[in-house]
Amino acid sequence: ELKVEQNPLFLSMQEGKNYTIYCNYSTTSDRLYWYRQDPGKSLESLFVLLSNGAVKQEGRLMASLDTKARLSTLHITAAVHDLSATYFCAVDSGSRLTFGEGTQLTVNP
Amino acid sequence: DAGITQSPRYKITETGRQVTLMCHQTWSHSYMFWYRQDLGHGLRLIYYSAAADITDKGEVPDGYVVSRSKTENFPLTLESATRSQTSVYFCASRGTAKSNQPQHFGDGTRLSIL
Numbered sequence: 520e521l522k523v524e525q526n527p528l529f530l531s532m533q534e535g536k537n538y539t540i541y542c543n544y545s546t547t548s549d550r551l552y553w554y555r556q557d558p559g560k561s562l563e564s565l566f567v568l569l570s571n572g573a574v575k576q577e578g579r580l581m582a583s584l585d586t587k588a589r590l591s592t593l594h595i596t597a598a599v600h601d602l603s604a605t606y607f608c609a610v611d612s613g614s615r616l617t618f619g620e621g622t623q624l625t626v627n628p
Numbered sequence: 629d630a631g632i633t634q635s636p637r638y639k640i641t642e643t644g645r646q647v648t649l650m651c652h653q654t655w656s657h658s659y660m661f662w663y664r665q666d667l668g669h670g671l672r673l674i675y676y677s678a679a680a681d682i683t684d685k686g687e688v689p690d691g692y693v694v695s696r697s698k699t700e701n702f703p704l705t706l707e708s709a710t711r712s713q714t715s716v717y718f719c720a721s722r723g724t725a726k727s728n729q730p731q732h733f734g735d736g737t738r739l740s741i742l
Contacts, residue, residue: 552730561733561736562718562733563733567728614676614678615673618672
């Protein structure tokens with residue numbers, strides 16, 4: 520059974536700081552997705568990582584995938600308040616996704 | 629409008645009642661999914677469907693029934709609602725199993741069972 524673990528689950532950081540969210544998974548997969556969810560809203564796709572070594576960047580967020588280590592990271596650079604949200608990684612196991620518990624990020628002024 | 633829509637957005641019902649949550653997508657995606665989201669559990673897959681008339685259980689299927697007579701619709705039924713089924717339910721769709729595209733999510737249905 521595929522297990523996906525994110526850490527930290529809660530992250531409070533100051534504006535302007537950098538931080539990394541980690542996503543570890545238990546079985547082989549070469550596809551991983553990152554989603555963002557604002558309170559009371561749906562999930563919005565951020566990144567699609569399709570192979571080992573894949574790196575995607577959008578604004579202050581950068582995601583990477585290491586399939587050999589079964590690890591993906593979501594790096595936040597110079598955080599701003601608008602990045603406050605819950606971030607989920609999801610691992611593709613064929614026809615379905617398994618989600619991590621999510622990381623609730625709060626960026627403080 | 630194109631996309632994936634869920635109805636109702638909010639529902640309050642009583643234990644023992646039957647309730648059906650609707651999901652409709654206009655992309656002609658093959659795959660459709662139902663998830664529930666609860667604090668401390670992230671999103672958990674209830675059922676999914678690879679095509680019309682093909683459905684399969686996910687992680688937490690007990691107490692739920694699905695059907696898919698048409699590609700665009702994937703209703704989820706709670707046959708006899710229980711308080712433990714109070715949750716936010718999300719429907720999602722995806723083109724194919726090997727698609728490079730992510731799953732696209734509906735806006736969710738917030739269900740409260742009293």
